[in-house]
Structure formats: structure tokens, C-alpha cells
Amino acid sequence: MARSLTIPALLFCTTVLPSQDILAIKGGTVRLDPLTILEKATILIKDGRIEKIGKDLEIPWNAKVLDASGKYVMPAWILAQGSGGLDRENENMPVTPYLSVLDSLDPVSLYFETARRAGFGVLHITPGNNCAIGGQGMVLKPYGKTPEQMALLERAGMKISLQAGSGGRTKHLATILKAFEGALLAKQDFDRRKKEFEEEKKNGATTKTEWEEVFDPLQQPLLDLLDGKITGFVYIPSAADVPAAIKLCRKYRFPAVFILGNDCYKAADLLAPFVRKRKIPLILDWQIERIETDPVTGKKKIVCPPKVFADKGLEFCLTTASVSGRFRSSPSLAYVLPQWQIGAAVRGGVPFEEALAAFTTRPASVLGLGDRVGKIAPGFDAYIQVLSAAPLEPESVVEYLILEGKQVYDRSKDPRVKYLTGRKTTANDEGNH
Amino acid sequence: MIHSKIPLVLSILLAPAFLHGQTSPLLLRGARVFTGEGPFREGLSILVDGGKIRAVGKDLPAPKGARILDLEGTWITPGLIDGNTSLGLPSPHENEESSEVTPQIKVSEGLDLGSADFRFALHGGVTTACVSPGGKNVFGGLDVLVKTAGGPEGARIFKDAVGLRITLGTMPGMGNLAFRGGRSDSMYFRRPTTRMGTIWEIRRAFYEAQKNRESFTGKEPDRATRVLLAALDHKIMVRMTARSDADLRTALRLAREFKLRLVLDEAVDAYYLCDVLAAAGFPVIAAPPSVPQAGDQATPHLDTIALLAKAGVKVALQTGQGLGAQALIREAAFAVRGGLPRTKALEAVTSVAAEVLGVEDRVGRLAKGLDADIVVWSAPPLRLGSRPLRIYIEGNLVHSEASGGGSGR
Amino acid sequence: MKAGAVAFLVLPFLLTSLLDAQRSLALRVGRAWLGPDQKLERPVFLIDGGKIVDVAQRGKDGSSSPFASQAERVLDFGEAVATAGFLDLQNLTAPPGELHERVESLTPRLRAEDAYDPFLPSWKELWRRGVTSICLSPDDQNLAGGLAAFLKPGPTEWKAREEAFLKMSLTRSMLNRERRPTSLLGAVDYLREVFEGIGRTEPPAWDPLQRAMAPCLEGGRTVGIAASTRAEIRAALNLVKEFRLRAFLIGVEEGADEMEALRAAGIPVVLRAFAPSAPKRALELPARLAKAGIPVAFCGESTDRYGLSRLRTSMYFAIRNGLPPSKALAAVTSVPAEILKLKDRVGGLFKGRDADVCIWSRAPWDPRARLLAVLRDGTLLWKAPGKDATKVSTRTGAR
Structure with a gap:
């Protein structure tokens, strides 16, 4: 799957940097990847790429220097999947494989601003969960004036959702199957006619020299999915939908990623062997501390789904809630911040390194960008955040965010942080009060 | 931190019966303690008896019959x-x-x-x-x-x-x-x-x-x-x-x-x-x-x-x-x-x-005479990954988690 | 044998005569539960004037036949089993909306009796389930809905009516945003205000509400309080304790978590019919309560569309989950009678009690048991159709 995603990645990658730009991040505690820490190290970034990392690096005279002494430098967070920053998450019909979030993205949405403040470098934005086949997602950085500028991958996979609508599960599955079979049939028919044309041409029964028809572009994305050219991101709302997801993947064998709703951990035993065998990555819901009520005894307990999967030896990505999305607005800012989500997972018993990977290296490889982002290493794209303290310290905030070597966020100049801090003496200080 | 928790785990294993209604005095020592004001301090012990805190201080001697809990590598705050x-x-x-x-x-x-x-x-x-x-x-x-x-x-x-x-x-x-x-x-x-x-x-x-x-x-x-x-x-x-x-x-x-x-x-x-x-x-x-x-x-x-x-x-x-x-x-x-x-x-x-709330004579600090409401944390309590390992209310152990899990950094 | 054949031929005639007759009767069955803990093999009941006049035991070989000479008739049900007629402590059979008042939540002067319709077809349905007496009760939608009426329902006989208890409710269905109270807190506050108001003034100064609530204080009038959640149960128990009410609780769905408080209070608990999806701990509640020494009763018989007897399903499920059968029988007979202070009349087949008798093919908690006949006040109310249902023989004329 990595291969299938990187090819378009190279095609669509855009760099907004001027050439020969050198940035040095100096003197911070650098977490290169979930397992490695380098104290008082310097990172040299050239043309948006990380060139060197070391303790006593010579900083070129023309480099811009960012002093990170006493600060904590680490890869920017990566969101494995989310549906923020869109005009609307879904079209109001069930099968829309030909849609792309590229056309719905709002670059000035508060969502991207919040993402920068939270330290996100890469976001995978997909259509929402209301359509059976919602359309194609996009991998982007939360910075840029147009969707094209933001894009890392303009086509990042097909969103499939098993969240049944009014017709119930049976109808919902039938809708997906019908769409898949329809695309395959259409392709068969197309091939047959093309073959007939070739024969006619050979026999001289036609005056045309070229086969002019193109395959239905509305169906083509589905075909690409079924041919394994793009990945299917399958949303599984609850444990009860896990068997259907497994069946679907067994039957059509497309490369899949499972996005698990918050009670899917109950089906962990069912998921584990299949997911392991097919190497299907898992993306977990943002609710890391979930209150579960026993239907028989009525007793309540707190469950940490990531811990359940970690205990099974399964790898997963963690996600955050969206604070400014049109839907699923978070009640607490804490659910929007990866640092706090990692804290919740650690409290639940997930090892820190594991939780860290779930927001960096793992989503990078799920998105086929494992050799470009998610780590601080030579040759990697410079997606770096500078925190004021280690990520689990309560004081820790994102001070700088560097995307492709360019500093796109500085907390000291963040207008919203300015607005929300500091004492106002009279009500007249603010226009809207 | 993992190493420092071993004595804690051991002490729990060795003394399995911390149940409600314990009567013998209890001495908590070895942890870093926040008494309700000032920063965390090392070397403070807390003596609990009859649901109340009897003493807080450095190197408190254990009274006769007291159970001693070594909580090295943990952090203690009032409830x-x-x-x-x-x-x-x-x-x-x-x-x-x-x-x-x-x-x-x-x-x-x-x-x-x-x-x-x-x-x-x-x-x-x-x-x-x-x-x-x-x-x-x-x-x-x-x-x-x-x-x-x-x-x-x-x-x-x-x-x-x-x-x-x-x-x-x-x-x-x-x-x-x-x-x-x-x-x-x-x-x-x-x-x-x-x-x-x-x-x-x-x-x-x-x-x-x-x-x-x-x-x-x-x-x-x-x-x-x-x-x-x-x-x-x-x-x-x-x-x-x-x-x-x-x-x-x-x-x-x-x-x-x-x-x-x-x-x-x-x-x-x-x-x-x-x-x-x-x-x-x-x-x-x-x-x-x-x-x-x-x-x-x-x-x-x-x-x-x-x-x-x-x-x-x-x-x-x-x-x-x-x-x-x-x-x-x-x-x-x-x-x-x-x-x-x-x-x-x-x-x-x-x-x-x-x-x-006007109840400073009952709760809120670790001081002599106050209710023995005590929380033992896995890490500095404000750190995002920390969680209570043991909680006492009026001297009763009401929550206990023996397993280590992630320690948080 | 000959007599049996004759009886079979003349049965239709005889039955019609039985239904309106108030003649003395000797009732024979194979076994009877006089009280929940008292079993009698081969009993004969002498019934006259609607009461059980005497109870005796036949010999094993069938030779001795007590009361044959005193009774004008003899009904013989062979090996069938007799129990006292069931008493449903909170029955809500009335046209929709009749059993609560909407504008006010405290309506202690209302009488459920006034909503009683003796000609409802539902009453016959109740007989067929073994229920011979009920308390028609205000429902859960008022804080104090009114007085429940003890009565033996149906068109044939409906004179036995009296004030049974004051129905109160602390459940959520009592809350109504358009009147006081809108919360459990407010409900407790409202009751406290009324009760305290009674204590602070003298009877001549009481308003009608206070006058109606005053008899409940100090254990005067029995109060039935519906309470489901733990908070409601606690609130109810606190009120009972504070104002020394003679009370029982209705519902108590979350009682499993309040066993300590219930045991300490020691007041009877009346459980509603189990929902088909009832969780295990709800099913085990009757057994746990009984074990704790708390009197348990079942209520909530209704004519649902499945034709199931809810009292009997309650008994069955409770026994499956650990309740002794005798306690289950007590829960629909003697315990409710005790709560109503009507133990000298109903809830058992002892000498001197009303002749309300159910005759079953087996013990009533056995799921295979069929109800064969129901007598109330000595009158045959209902009899199962089919030739194997009963064996009736009569001997007319006293010698």
C-alpha cells in the first residue's frame, strides 16, 4: 500500500519554499522518533528537507537560526484520519466514490488554525461517515492558501463507512456491494465492447481506427480501489459491524485501513487475527477513556480501547476530536490536543512510546509517507514542532511549527492566543464586549 | 521510574490485606509529598491512625504494630x-x-x-x-x-x-x-x-x-x-x-x-x-x-x-x-x-x-488531625500520564492499582 | 363413578345454579396451601356465606368425607391444588388517564374507587389469572395520587371496597415541568413542607391538603411509595423514618444496590412485574430481599396482549432466581394481605377467611400449571373449559 500511495505523492507534492533556504533549530532536546532522544542537538534543514542532526553541527552563515534551548523538539503530529475543515462532510447520497475532499476544503477554516496550534504537521482529511462510499480523502498540511498548496497527496484513499442509515445494516451493506459489483460489471462490459471493436477493426467491419470510449469516470475510482490502486479507509462504527468489514475485505481484497468506532475494542479478538494476517492498520476513535455500562449488571467501568489493542499486540493510530468542525465539536479542548490524548492513553496503560508512535510514525506509514514524515531523520521532510516542555508536562505548548522547513506557527504571534490571554482592564478594550 | 516502583509492588504483594476498616496505624513513607502548600518535598512520612492523620514529618518512627508502606517513586497529595x-x-x-x-x-x-x-x-x-x-x-x-x-x-x-x-x-x-x-x-x-x-x-x-x-x-x-x-x-x-x-x-x-x-x-x-x-x-x-x-x-x-x-x-x-x-x-x-x-x-x-468551602479543619491538607484522605500518584499528579495508584479516604484504602503500566515522562 | 357420569350430563344446569347460588359447599381438592408455609393434603373446605367455615382432611383411602352431611353441594376437583386467590396490590386497570390528576401533584383526597368500572371486560381476564382481589390504585404520575381502593373486581360482586392505602410516588414519571415538583429534590421538599406544616399548626387551622395528609403521620394510614432509583429509594426511606409513616415501597428497581438501607428500614417491598428483558440482578432481587428478611410482594397484573399472568411470571422468575416457592406464594397472597391489614379476610385458606380459592392443575409456580377454577366469596367465578378441567360432583339436599 505504501507503494501505491507514494507514486501519486511524488506527482502531487508541492513545495512553497524558496530555493536554498536553510533553517537551523539549535540546542533543543530532540526526540528523533518515539524511541530516540538527543539532548542539546541541532537540526539543519535545507530546502524543506532535514539534512543533518547532531550535537556540534556547524551552522552555515546564511542559515536562519531558531533557538530551541530548553525546549523540546519533535516531529509534528500526524492525524491518521479526520473530517475537519470541510464545508460539509458528506454528500446526501450513499455512493459518491467520485467526490474528493479537495473540492470541499476550506483553507481558512478554524480547524486548520487549531491544528497548527496543536502541533499537527500532516492531516488526512476524508469525507465523513454518513455515506456508504463517501469519496476520496486527501493528505495535507494545515497551511496554505489553496487546497493545492496544502496537499501532500491529493488522492489518499477511498472512504467507506459501515455506519448504517435509516435502512439498517442489511440495506447499507447491500448498497456497498451493489456499488462494487456495478463497477466490476461496467468494466467487464467495457472490456467486452472494446474487444469486439478490436475484432471488428481486424475484420474491417468498422471505419473507425481508434477506440474512443473512456471508462465511466464516476465508476473509475471504485475500480481503482478494487484493483488495489488506492486504499480503502473503512469506518467501522461499532463492534457489531466488524464481521461485515472483515467479510467485505475478504471478498474484494482491496488494501484496507480500519477506522474503529469507540466500542470496536469489544471485537478485538475477532479483529486481531485478520488484521495481523492482512496487515491492516487500525485508526482508533478519539475517546480514549470510555465509560462502559455492563448490560447485565448495570455496573459501569472505564475502558481504554488503545490499551485493549496494545495488549493484543496490535498497532494503532490515535486521533483527536475536532473542536471547530461543523459536527462532533469537542466539549473540552483537551480532546483536541494530541499531547493530552497521549496522556490519556498512558494513564490507561499504553506505553508512552507506543502512544507517541500512534501520532507520528504509525500514521505516516499508514498514509504511505513513512519515509518522508513522522521522524526527525536526514532525508525526511522537515515537519517539526518545538514544544515549550516535554509533551506530557502540563505547561507544554507548541511554540513553533515548521512545515517543509518553513516556520508556519509562532505562539508568541498567535492572534488568538493573544486575544485569549492577558488581562483586560475595562470592557471597552474589546470591540465585541 | 519503573525500577523505583518495584518496592511499591513488592510491598503490595507482601501485604495483601489492605481492606476496609483497618485499625492498626499506617505509616506511608518514601514518596514525594505535597502537603497542601509549597512544592513537593522529599523524605516526609505520614502516619495515619483512626481515620485521621496523626503526624507528618521527616523520619517519623513507626509506632508499635504499625504497618509500613514504602512508596518510593511515587507522589502523594491530599485527596x-x-x-x-x-x-x-x-x-x-x-x-x-x-x-x-x-x-x-x-x-x-x-x-x-x-x-x-x-x-x-x-x-x-x-x-x-x-x-x-x-x-x-x-x-x-x-x-x-x-x-x-x-x-x-x-x-x-x-x-x-x-x-x-x-x-x-x-x-x-x-x-x-x-x-x-x-x-x-x-x-x-x-x-x-x-x-x-x-x-x-x-x-x-x-x-x-x-x-x-x-x-x-x-x-x-x-x-x-x-x-x-x-x-x-x-x-x-x-x-x-x-x-x-x-x-x-x-x-x-x-x-x-x-x-x-x-x-x-x-x-x-x-x-x-x-x-x-x-x-x-x-x-x-x-x-x-x-x-x-x-x-x-x-x-x-x-x-x-x-x-x-x-x-x-x-x-x-x-x-x-x-x-x-x-x-x-x-x-x-x-x-x-x-x-x-x-x-x-x-x-x-x-x-x-x-x-x-469552609472545611479546612477537615480536609485539603496533610496535617495532624485532618482526615486521612490521601492520594498516591504514579507520576507528578499534574503530568498528563499520571494516575492514582492508591487512594485513602479517612484511612480506608478505597482504590488501589498494583500494576505499573505506562509511567509517563 | 356413576355419580360422576350423571354430573357430567347435568353440568351446564348445575353450573348456572352454582354461579348465583350462595348455598353451603364442600370443596375437595388433592392438596391445598392454606398459607404459604402450610400445606394440607386431601383437604375439604366447608364454605358458607362466602366464608371458609371449616377445614378438614379426608382419609387416605377416601373413606371419610367430612362435611358431606353439612354441605348442600360438594365440588370435587380430584388431585387439583388449591391456593388462596391472588391479591394484586397495585392494579392500574382503568381507562387511560383515569388514575391520575394532571393539574396538581398532591391530590391525597382523590379516591381510585371513583375510577372503578365494574363492567370492564378486564376483570374476567384477571379471574382467569387467579386474581380475586386487587387494590385499584392511582398510578405513579402524582406525588400523592390519592387513596387506593381494595376491592374484588367484576360485575358479579363489587361491594367489598375500602380505603387501602395512600398512593405516593417519587419516580420520574411523577415529575412534570408544568407543576410542582419538577425534581426529586422538589418532591421531598414539597412533602416535607406539607408534613411540617401539619406539625406546626393545630387541626382547626389545617387546610384541606393538610387535613388529607395528616392521617398518614405517625403510622396512621398506610402509604405506598413508588420509588425506583437509588436516590428515590433513599429519599422515600428518609421520609418514612422522619415522619414515622406506615409505608411500603413500590417498584424498587434499583433495590439491589440499596440492600443495607432497605434491611435497616425493614418495610415491605412491592415489586412490579418483570420486563421480559429484566437484567439478572432485577430477577434476583426478590430472593435477596427475602433473604434479608424483607417482606416481598408482587404487583402489576394487567391484561397484556400475550395473555400472560404477570403475577405468575413474577413468581416463576423469582423462584428460578432463588426465591423459595413459599415466599413466592406469600408474595401474591399473605404479604399483600398483611400490608393492607386484611389478613383476617384474604391471603389464606384458613377458617374464617373469605372463600377466595384458586384451583390449579399443579402448584401455581410450576410453568405447566393450569388454572382450573376460581371461587370468590364461595362463588364459582370462572372455570376452565374442556372436559379434563374439573370433576364436579354434587349431592343436593342436606339430610
């Missing part, structure tokens, strides 16, 4: 105190809505002490919670202070009628606007429907109580009047929920007018009024800082609590009622994110909270 919750209250019926003025209603009478909410609060390190009536009435009723676990359920209510809840702003009036199809003789056509109407209700109730005090000479006034008079006589605190700047100023005006022992609740816009509040000496039970929305057009700021503390206002914290807040300790951590020093944040959920 946390949540300044305002709706734990155990039936939602959405946390208010008696047939009248705006129900000062006599005691939250303790409709409390489900067995509610799992208490257990969840406990697992976040909260040992004392103030349960308050909802904010739909002008006078909501009387708060109660409850221990979140330990002891028979009735005994967990350790101070009833601590404060009288008054709500300012638009919320008490909201239910009075008749919705479509509402009956014209129903309560939906009542005053107040505006903020000024709300204040009028407060004035009227207090003035009538004063008037009744005189006319009831020799006879006992009714319960509502008794409660209002207790508030006017400073026998109970008056907790006023005020969110916007304007409501906060109104609260201060009312406090001056009726000479109230005022405690401000939520006080979202209090960053406007730090020195006014400091000068007046009114404490604040601040709204949970991680909640991005607030009523009454108040604007939650990141550093409100930090500014208040800096100005010398006594600030306690709350998780609030139906606000979607995090656990109390995480809200304290969020206040740290907004600039509050760590020590102040811990004080806000322990000793200062106890003072604000």
Missing part, C-alpha cells in the same frame, strides 16, 4: 476537592423548577450516593466533592459536601448545607420564556425572563426574609426564610454563579448591598476584575479551564485562573455540571497550561478549595 459538581444528581432534574426561589432545597435529599459518577471522580483522585443544585433557579438550594467513597453511604455526607447557590445571568430566566404551545397559566409565564428580573428576585427574597425575621418574633420562620437569614447572617456561604463581566459586577454589588459571604462560581470573565476581587477578598470557584464554551456570552480565557491567583484571589477549581470537563486534576493541569504555577494549581484543588 482532591472538587468545588462544584453534579455527581449523583439525576439529570436533567437537578433543580426544582416550579419556583425560581427554592433556597430551602437540600441537594443531599435527592443524591444517589451509589452513582458510578462518584467512583469515576474518585479514580481521578477526588475524595471530596461539593454537589450543588443546578443553575436553572435564581436560588437553587443548598450544597452538600460528600466524600466520594469509604464508609457507609449515609456517612459520606460530611457537611450538609455548606452554601446557598444563586445563579445570575440569563440561565434562570431561560425556562420562563413560554415556548410554543406552552400554557398561559404554566410556570413558563413567570418572572424573571431577563437578567434584571433575576436580580429583582434575589433582592425580593432577601428583603422579605429580613422583613419576616422581624414579624416572626417568637415563632420560627419557615424553612426558606431560615436559609435566607442564615445566608444574610454569614452562617453559610453564598455561592453566586456569574459568568460574564456584567454578572460578576452585579454579584459584587449584591454582596455589598446585603453584606454577603460571597463565593463566586464559574466566574468565566473574572480576568477583568482580578484586583477588584482580590481587594474584596471574595474567593472564586473557577469554571473548568479546558471547556471552550461558556454561557452568558462570557469568553473563556486561557489564563484566567493564573491571573486570579497572581492577583491574590483564592481560587478553587470545579469540573462543573454537565460542562464536559476533564477530571479535576486534568483541569488543574490545563490551568497550568494557561500559566498557573504548578504549586498553585495543586493548592487550588486541595487546601485552597477546602478554605473556600
Whole structure:
């Protein structure tokens, strides 16, 4: 799957940097990847790429220097999947494989601003969960004036959702199957006619020299999915939908990623062997501390789904809630911040390194960008955040965010942080009060 | 840190029977201790006996028959105190809505002490919670202070009628606007429907109580009047929920007018009024800082609590009622994110909270004679990955987690 | 044998005569539960004037036949089993909306009796389930809904009516945003206000509400309080204790978590019919309560569309989950009678009690048991159709 995603990645990658730009991040505690820490190290970034990392690096005279002494430098967070920053998450019909979030993205949405403040470098934005086949997602950085500028991958996979609508599960599955079979049939028919044309041409029964028809572009994305050219991101709302997801993947064998709703951990035993065998990555819901009520005894307990999967030896990505999305607005800012989500997972018993990977290296490889982002290493794209303290310290905030070597966020100049801090003496200080 | 936890695990293995109702004295030592003020200190031991803290100090000798618990590599704080919750209250019926003025209603009478909410609060390190009536009435009723676990359920209510809840702003009036199809003789056509109407209700109730005090000479006034008079006589605190700047100023005006022992609740816009509040000496039970929305057009700021503390206002914290807040300790951590020093944040959920609620002689600190409400944490409590390993309420072990798990860095 | 054949031929005639007759009767069955703990093999009941005049035992070989000479008729049900007629302590059979008043929540002066319709077809349905007497009760939608009426329902006989208890409710269905109270807190406050008001003034100064509530204080009038959640149960128990009410609780769905408080209070608990989806701990509740020494009764018989007897399903499920059968029988007979202070009349088959008898093919908690016949006040109310249902023989004329 990595291969299938990187090819378009190279095609669509855009760099907004001027050439020969050198940035040095100096003197911070650098977490290169979930397992490695380098104290008082310097990172040299050239043309948006990380060139060197070391303790006593010579900083070129023309480099811009960012002093990170006493600060904590680490890869920017990566969101494995989310549906923020869109005009609307879904079209109001069930099968829309030909849609792309590229056309719905709002670059000035508060969502991207919040993402920068939270330290996100890469976001995978997909259509929402209301359509059976919602359309194609996009991998982007939360910075840029147009969707094209933001894009890392303009086509990042097909969103499939098993969240049944009014017709119930049976109808919902039938809708997906019908769409898949329809695309395959259409392709068969197309091939047959093309073959007939070739024969006619050979026999001289036609005056045309070229086969002019193109395959239905509305169906083509589905075909690409079924041919394994793009990945299917399958949303599984609850444990009860896990068997259907497994069946679907067994039957059509497309490369899949499972996005698990918050009670899917109950089906962990069912998921584990299949997911392991097919190497299907898992993306977990943002609710890391979930209150579960026993239907028989009525007793309540707190469950940490990531811990359940970690205990099974399964790898997963963690996600955050969206604070400014049109839907699923978070009640607490804490659910929007990866640092706090990692804290919740650690409290639940997930090892820190594991939780860290779930927001960096793992989503990078799920998105086929494992050799470009998610780590601080030579040759990697410079997606770096500078925190004021280690990520689990309560004081820790994102001070700088560097995307492709360019500093796109500085907390000291963040207008919203300015607005929300500091004492106002009279009500007249603010226009809207 | 993993290594340092081994003695803890061992001690748990070796002494498996830490059950309720333990009688022999208990000596906790080896941990870093936050006593309720100042930073964490090394080398302090805590001696617990008969549900109370008997001594806190360096190198305390273990009395005869005492059990010794080596807690090296852990952090100890007093049990946390949540300044305002709706734990155990039936939602959405946390208010008696047939009248705006129900000062006599005691939250303790409709409390489900067995509610799992208490257990969840406990697992976040909260040992004392103030349960308050909802904010739909002008006078909501009387708060109660409850221990979140330990002891028979009735005994967990350790101070009833601590404060009288008054709500300012638009919320008490909201239910009075008749919705479509509402009956014209129903309560939906009542005053107040505006903020000024709300204040009028407060004035009227207090003035009538004063008037009744005189006319009831020799006879006992009714319960509502008794409660209002207790508030006017400073026998109970008056907790006023005020969110916007304007409501906060109104609260201060009312406090001056009726000479109230005022405690401000939520006080979202209090960053406007730090020195006014400091000068007046009114404490604040601040709204949970991680909640991005607030009523009454108040604007939650990141550093409100930090500014208040800096100005010398006594600030306690709350998780609030139906606000979607995090656990109390995480809200304290969020206040740290907004600039509050760590020590102040811990004080806000322990000793200062106890003072604000008027129970500093029972809880909030680790000091001789106070209730042995103690939390042993896996990491510095404000660190995001930390969690309680053991919790004692009045000397009883009410929560224990032997396994290590992630330690958090 | 000959007599049996004759009886079979003349049965229709005889039955019609039995239905309106108030003649003395000797009732024979194979076994009877006189009380829940008292079993009698081969009993004969002498019934006259609607009462059980005497009870005796036949010999094993069938030779001795007590009361044959005193009784004008003899009904012989062979090996069938007799129990006292069931008493449903909270029956809500009335046209929709009849059993609560909407404008006020405290309506203690209302009488459920006034909503009683003796000609409802439902009553016959109740007989077929073994229920011979009920308390028609205000439902859960009022804080104090009114007085429940003890009565033996149906068109044939409906004079036995009296004040049974004051129905109160602290459940959520009592809350109504358009009147006081809108919350449990407010409900407790309201009751306290009324009760305290009674204590603070003298009877001449009482308003009608106070006058109606005053008899409940100090254990006067029995009060039935519906309470489901833990908070409601606690609130109810606190009120009972504070104002020394003679009370029983109705519902108590979350009682499993309040065993300590219930045990300490020691007042009877009346459980509603189990929902088909009832969780295990609800099913185990009767057994746990009984074990704790708390009197348990079942209520909530209704004519549902499945035609199941809810009292019997309650008994069956409770026994499956650990309740001794005798306690299950007590829960529909003697315990409710005790709560109503009507133990000298109903809830058992002892001498001197009303002749309300159910005759079953097996013990009534056995799921295979069929009800064969129901007598109330000595009158045959209902008899199962089919030739194997009963064996009736009569001997007319006293010698």
C-alpha cells in the first residue's frame, strides 16, 4: 500500500519554499522518533528537507537560526484520519466514490488554525461517515492558501463507512456491494465492447481506427480501489459491524485501513487475527477513556480501547476530536490536543512510546509517507514542532511549527492566543464586549 | 521510574490485606509529598491512625504494630476537592423548577450516593466533592459536601448545607420564556425572563426574609426564610454563579448591598476584575479551564485562573455540571497550561478549595488531625500520564492499582 | 363413578345454579396451601356465606368425607391444588388517564374507587389469572395520587371496597415541568413542607391538603411509595423514618444496590412485574430481599396482549432466581394481605377467611400449571373449559 500511495505523492507534492533556504533549530532536546532522544542537538534543514542532526553541527552563515534551548523538539503530529475543515462532510447520497475532499476544503477554516496550534504537521482529511462510499480523502498540511498548496497527496484513499442509515445494516451493506459489483460489471462490459471493436477493426467491419470510449469516470475510482490502486479507509462504527468489514475485505481484497468506532475494542479478538494476517492498520476513535455500562449488571467501568489493542499486540493510530468542525465539536479542548490524548492513553496503560508512535510514525506509514514524515531523520521532510516542555508536562505548548522547513506557527504571534490571554482592564478594550 | 516502583509492588504483594476498616496505624513513607502548600518535598512520612492523620514529618518512627508502606517513586497529595459538581444528581432534574426561589432545597435529599459518577471522580483522585443544585433557579438550594467513597453511604455526607447557590445571568430566566404551545397559566409565564428580573428576585427574597425575621418574633420562620437569614447572617456561604463581566459586577454589588459571604462560581470573565476581587477578598470557584464554551456570552480565557491567583484571589477549581470537563486534576493541569504555577494549581484543588468551602479543619491538607484522605500518584499528579495508584479516604484504602503500566515522562 | 357420569350430563344446569347460588359447599381438592408455609393434603373446605367455615382432611383411602352431611353441594376437583386467590396490590386497570390528576401533584383526597368500572371486560381476564382481589390504585404520575381502593373486581360482586392505602410516588414519571415538583429534590421538599406544616399548626387551622395528609403521620394510614432509583429509594426511606409513616415501597428497581438501607428500614417491598428483558440482578432481587428478611410482594397484573399472568411470571422468575416457592406464594397472597391489614379476610385458606380459592392443575409456580377454577366469596367465578378441567360432583339436599 505504501507503494501505491507514494507514486501519486511524488506527482502531487508541492513545495512553497524558496530555493536554498536553510533553517537551523539549535540546542533543543530532540526526540528523533518515539524511541530516540538527543539532548542539546541541532537540526539543519535545507530546502524543506532535514539534512543533518547532531550535537556540534556547524551552522552555515546564511542559515536562519531558531533557538530551541530548553525546549523540546519533535516531529509534528500526524492525524491518521479526520473530517475537519470541510464545508460539509458528506454528500446526501450513499455512493459518491467520485467526490474528493479537495473540492470541499476550506483553507481558512478554524480547524486548520487549531491544528497548527496543536502541533499537527500532516492531516488526512476524508469525507465523513454518513455515506456508504463517501469519496476520496486527501493528505495535507494545515497551511496554505489553496487546497493545492496544502496537499501532500491529493488522492489518499477511498472512504467507506459501515455506519448504517435509516435502512439498517442489511440495506447499507447491500448498497456497498451493489456499488462494487456495478463497477466490476461496467468494466467487464467495457472490456467486452472494446474487444469486439478490436475484432471488428481486424475484420474491417468498422471505419473507425481508434477506440474512443473512456471508462465511466464516476465508476473509475471504485475500480481503482478494487484493483488495489488506492486504499480503502473503512469506518467501522461499532463492534457489531466488524464481521461485515472483515467479510467485505475478504471478498474484494482491496488494501484496507480500519477506522474503529469507540466500542470496536469489544471485537478485538475477532479483529486481531485478520488484521495481523492482512496487515491492516487500525485508526482508533478519539475517546480514549470510555465509560462502559455492563448490560447485565448495570455496573459501569472505564475502558481504554488503545490499551485493549496494545495488549493484543496490535498497532494503532490515535486521533483527536475536532473542536471547530461543523459536527462532533469537542466539549473540552483537551480532546483536541494530541499531547493530552497521549496522556490519556498512558494513564490507561499504553506505553508512552507506543502512544507517541500512534501520532507520528504509525500514521505516516499508514498514509504511505513513512519515509518522508513522522521522524526527525536526514532525508525526511522537515515537519517539526518545538514544544515549550516535554509533551506530557502540563505547561507544554507548541511554540513553533515548521512545515517543509518553513516556520508556519509562532505562539508568541498567535492572534488568538493573544486575544485569549492577558488581562483586560475595562470592557471597552474589546470591540465585541 | 519503573525500577523505583518495584518496592511499591513488592510491598503490595507482601501485604495483601489492605481492606476496609483497618485499625492498626499506617505509616506511608518514601514518596514525594505535597502537603497542601509549597512544592513537593522529599523524605516526609505520614502516619495515619483512626481515620485521621496523626503526624507528618521527616523520619517519623513507626509506632508499635504499625504497618509500613514504602512508596518510593511515587507522589502523594491530599485527596482532591472538587468545588462544584453534579455527581449523583439525576439529570436533567437537578433543580426544582416550579419556583425560581427554592433556597430551602437540600441537594443531599435527592443524591444517589451509589452513582458510578462518584467512583469515576474518585479514580481521578477526588475524595471530596461539593454537589450543588443546578443553575436553572435564581436560588437553587443548598450544597452538600460528600466524600466520594469509604464508609457507609449515609456517612459520606460530611457537611450538609455548606452554601446557598444563586445563579445570575440569563440561565434562570431561560425556562420562563413560554415556548410554543406552552400554557398561559404554566410556570413558563413567570418572572424573571431577563437578567434584571433575576436580580429583582434575589433582592425580593432577601428583603422579605429580613422583613419576616422581624414579624416572626417568637415563632420560627419557615424553612426558606431560615436559609435566607442564615445566608444574610454569614452562617453559610453564598455561592453566586456569574459568568460574564456584567454578572460578576452585579454579584459584587449584591454582596455589598446585603453584606454577603460571597463565593463566586464559574466566574468565566473574572480576568477583568482580578484586583477588584482580590481587594474584596471574595474567593472564586473557577469554571473548568479546558471547556471552550461558556454561557452568558462570557469568553473563556486561557489564563484566567493564573491571573486570579497572581492577583491574590483564592481560587478553587470545579469540573462543573454537565460542562464536559476533564477530571479535576486534568483541569488543574490545563490551568497550568494557561500559566498557573504548578504549586498553585495543586493548592487550588486541595487546601485552597477546602478554605473556600469552609472545611479546612477537615480536609485539603496533610496535617495532624485532618482526615486521612490521601492520594498516591504514579507520576507528578499534574503530568498528563499520571494516575492514582492508591487512594485513602479517612484511612480506608478505597482504590488501589498494583500494576505499573505506562509511567509517563 | 356413576355419580360422576350423571354430573357430567347435568353440568351446564348445575353450573348456572352454582354461579348465583350462595348455598353451603364442600370443596375437595388433592392438596391445598392454606398459607404459604402450610400445606394440607386431601383437604375439604366447608364454605358458607362466602366464608371458609371449616377445614378438614379426608382419609387416605377416601373413606371419610367430612362435611358431606353439612354441605348442600360438594365440588370435587380430584388431585387439583388449591391456593388462596391472588391479591394484586397495585392494579392500574382503568381507562387511560383515569388514575391520575394532571393539574396538581398532591391530590391525597382523590379516591381510585371513583375510577372503578365494574363492567370492564378486564376483570374476567384477571379471574382467569387467579386474581380475586386487587387494590385499584392511582398510578405513579402524582406525588400523592390519592387513596387506593381494595376491592374484588367484576360485575358479579363489587361491594367489598375500602380505603387501602395512600398512593405516593417519587419516580420520574411523577415529575412534570408544568407543576410542582419538577425534581426529586422538589418532591421531598414539597412533602416535607406539607408534613411540617401539619406539625406546626393545630387541626382547626389545617387546610384541606393538610387535613388529607395528616392521617398518614405517625403510622396512621398506610402509604405506598413508588420509588425506583437509588436516590428515590433513599429519599422515600428518609421520609418514612422522619415522619414515622406506615409505608411500603413500590417498584424498587434499583433495590439491589440499596440492600443495607432497605434491611435497616425493614418495610415491605412491592415489586412490579418483570420486563421480559429484566437484567439478572432485577430477577434476583426478590430472593435477596427475602433473604434479608424483607417482606416481598408482587404487583402489576394487567391484561397484556400475550395473555400472560404477570403475577405468575413474577413468581416463576423469582423462584428460578432463588426465591423459595413459599415466599413466592406469600408474595401474591399473605404479604399483600398483611400490608393492607386484611389478613383476617384474604391471603389464606384458613377458617374464617373469605372463600377466595384458586384451583390449579399443579402448584401455581410450576410453568405447566393450569388454572382450573376460581371461587370468590364461595362463588364459582370462572372455570376452565374442556372436559379434563374439573370433576364436579354434587349431592343436593342436606339430610
